[in-house]
Amino acid sequence: MADATGGITDLAWISALYALGHKAANGANPRQVQQEILEHIVRGFDAESGSIALIVQGTDDQLEIAAGTDLPRGTIGNQLPRGIGVFGHVVATGQPILVNGDAAETGLPVRTNEARNRSTHSAMCWPLRVQERTIGALAVNRAADRPRYTVTDLDQGQALTSLLALVISNHQMHVERDNRIVELQTLNATMQRMNASLEDAQNQVIQAEKLASIGQISAGVAHEINNPVAFVLSNLGSLESYAAQICELLSAYVDAERALSPLPPAFLRARTLRESKDFDFLRGDIVALLAESRDGLMRVKRIVQDLRDFSRGGADETWQMVDLHAALDSTLNIVRNEIKYKASIVKSYGELPEIECLPSRLNQVFLNLLVNAGHAIDAHGTITVSTGISGTEAWIRFSDTGCGIPSDHLNRIFEPFFTTKPVGQGTGLGLSVSYAIVRKHGGRIEVDSELGRGTRFTVLLPVRQSPDVAIEVVKAHAAAT
Numbered sequence: 001m002a003d004a005t006g007g008i009t010d011l012a013w014i015s016a017l018y019a020l021g022h023k024a025a026n027g028a029n030p031r032q033v034q035q036e037i038l039e040h041i042v043r044g045f046d047a048e049s050g051s052i053a054l055i056v057q058g059t060d061d062q063l064e065i066a067a068g069t070d071l072p073r074g075t076i077g078n079q080l081p082r083g084i085g086v087f088g089h090v091v092a093t094g095q096p097i098l099v100n101g102d103a104a105e106t107g108l109p110v111r112t113n114e115a116r117n118r119s120t121h122s123a124m125c126w127p128l129r130v131q132e133r134t135i136g137a138l139a140v141n142r143a144a145d146r147p148r149y150t151v152t153d154l155d156q157g158q159a160l161t162s163l164l165a166l167v168i169s170n171h172q173m174h175v176e177r178d179n180r181i182v183e184l185q186t187l188n189a190t191m192q193r194m195n196a197s198l199e200d201a202q203n204q205v206i207q208a209e210k211l212a213s214i215g216q217i218s219a220g221v222a223h224e225i226n227n228p229v230a231f232v233l234s235n236l237g238s239l240e241s242y243a244a245q246i247c248e249l250l251s252a253y254v255d256a257e258r259a260l261s262p263l264p265p266a267f268l269r270a271r272t273l274r275e276s277k278d279f280d281f282l283r284g285d286i287v288a289l290l291a292e293s294r295d296g297l298m299r300v301k302r303i304v305q306d307l308r309d310f311s312r313g314g315a316d317e318t319w320q321m322v323d324l325h326a327a328l329d330s331t332l333n334i335v336r337n338e339i340k341y342k343a344s345i346v347k348s349y350g351e352l353p354e355i356e357c358l359p360s361r362l363n364q365v366f367l368n369l370l371v372n373a374g375h376a377i378d379a380h381g382t383i384t385v386s387t388g389i390s391g392t393e394a395w396i397r398f399s400d401t402g403c404g405i406p407s408d409h410l411n412r413i414f415e416p417f418f419t420t421k422p423v424g425q426g427t428g429l430g431l432s433v434s435y436a437i438v439r440k441h442g443g444r445i446e447v448d449s450e451l452g453r454g455t456r457f458t459v460l461l462p463v464r465q466s467p468d469v470a471i472e473v474v475k476a477h478a479a480a481t
Contacts, residue, residue: 010044013040013043013044016040017037017040017041017044017163017164020033020036020037020040020167023036031066031067031076033171034052034066034067034168034171035067035068037052037067037164037167037168038050038051038052038067038068038069038138039069041138041140041160041164042069042140044160045124045140045149045153045157046142046146047140047141047142048070048141048142048143048146049068049069049070049071049140049141050068050069050138050139050140050141051065051067051068051069051071051138051139052065052066052067052068052128052136052137052138052168053065053066053080053087053091053136053137053139054066054128054135054136054168055091055134055135055136056079057172061082061083061088061091061092062079062080062082063079063080063082063087063088063091063136063137064077064078064079064080065077065078065079065080066136086099086123086125086137086139087125087137087139090125090126090127090137091127091134091136091137093127094127094129094134095127096124096125096126096127096154096157096158096161097124097125097154098123098124098149098150098151098153098154099121099122099123099124099125100122100123100148100149101121121141121142121143121144122141122142122146122147122148122149123139123140123141123142123149124139124140124149124153124154124157125137125138125139126138126139126154126157126158126161127161128161128164128165128168129162129165130165130166130169135165135168135169135172136165136168138161138164140157222304222305225300225304226301226304226305229297229300229301229304230301232297233294233297233298233301236290236293236294236297237294239290240287240290240294243286243287243290244287247283247286247287250279250283253270254274254279257270257271302333303333303334318358319356319357319358319465320356320357320358320359321354321355321356322354322355322356322357322359322362323352323354324352324354324355324362324387324394324396325349325352325387327359327362327363327366328347328349328366328385328387328396330363331363331366331367331370332345332347332370332385334367335367335370335371335374338370338371338374339370339371339373339374339377339383342374342377342379342380342381343373343374343377343380343381343382343383343400343401344380344381344382344383345383345385346382346383346384346385347384347385347386348384348385348386348387349385349386349387350386350387350388350389351388351389352387352388352389352394353389353394353463355394355461355463356462356463356464356465357441357461357465358437358440358441361437361440361441362437362441362461364433364434364437365434365437365438365459366396366398368430368431368433368434369398369434369457369459370383370385370398371430372430372431372457373398373399373400373402373455373457374400375402376400376402376403376404376454376455377400377401377402377403378402378403381400381401381402381454382400382401383398383399383400383401384397384398384399384400385397385398386399389463390460392462392463392464393443393460393461393462393463394460394461394462394463395458395459395460395461396458396459396461397456397457397458397459398456398457398458398459399454399455399456399457400454400455400456401453401454402454402455403451403452403454404449404450404451404452404453404454404455405447405449405451405455406451410447410449413431413447414431414432414435414445415432438459438461441461441462441465442461442462442465442466443459443460443461443462444460445457445458445459445460446458446460
């Protein structure tokens, strides 16, 4: 064995090469490992310099400098012309080559811009092959003042480079496997996000269908209730008139009775019956009962009308000039039974002009905020509804004395399906739907909360809609149909 290659037969050198291979198998940085292996081989072959060129993945013969010693800055990563030079010849033929002298003298094709006046040198280049597949090439070089390499050196290096090719191939497969794992993890995360988005969208569709069904049912029930209420009110009006006439007639009989003396037996029996039945109380109470019944029926009628107004609307709803105070009163009338046992309602209305809006949509916003305020109050509290005008905006504020919202939840309360309520007690859609409705009106919702003190939601709406907002809502409605 030549002295030139004495290093590669040393057990310590072989053990160190094995350690580098193990390092590569454990997924270390590929450039760093390849450089360390190359430097180790350069030392083993007692060479001045060396380089490794690997075939670019996805190509058959396009080479790229993967590692090198004594190379100009920026050379690592450069691609070599196909089939040119020693590397190109070795990769093309799959055979090692020994060059003693100028590479141009070998008759191999070289780069046209390559200098021809380099000093005579000695070099060896081996293909890196794995299972009859060439993955690149390795070259080592000596200066002219050093002994030249021999064919024996070339043959001994061939066995060594086979091991090196296996190490590099394994490392490439390891890197490729890690890349595929990362890609699969990324794809899996993307799929999970898509599934979550699809599930959210499906839940929104289901919820929207439920709300639409409830609205249709409410409108139908309101219509069915309104008809009997209408004729009961009509009959009650007639009954009030008849009762007034009967009471007037009975009063005339009482007056006639007082003018008679002595009373005939029939009048005596009538007086006795009148006194035993407490006619004066009955006459007054009949009037009061009829008035209370009318008030009750009128309340039913208002609730039914409010329910019809609330459930009305949809793709064909048009912008209207609306009295927000009337809209608030209508919504309060609907929600009163929901919160009357937990909170007192205080109205503090300011001066408001009529607002251009989609009334049924705003009714839904007001309902959601009032119901949420009621749910936030554990024991008896107060919900204050106040209004006012600020410049070109109207504001409607809902304040409660409830439990308040934690600061880390404030940034999420308008997210779809975000809720702190137990499963089955809330969809997490109320505030997100309200936020979307207010945004469609060109407005915004502001929230201020303090734990243990309560929460304040302020809805700010433009008094008049800009043409852009109206056009966008029309487009959205058209798309929905």
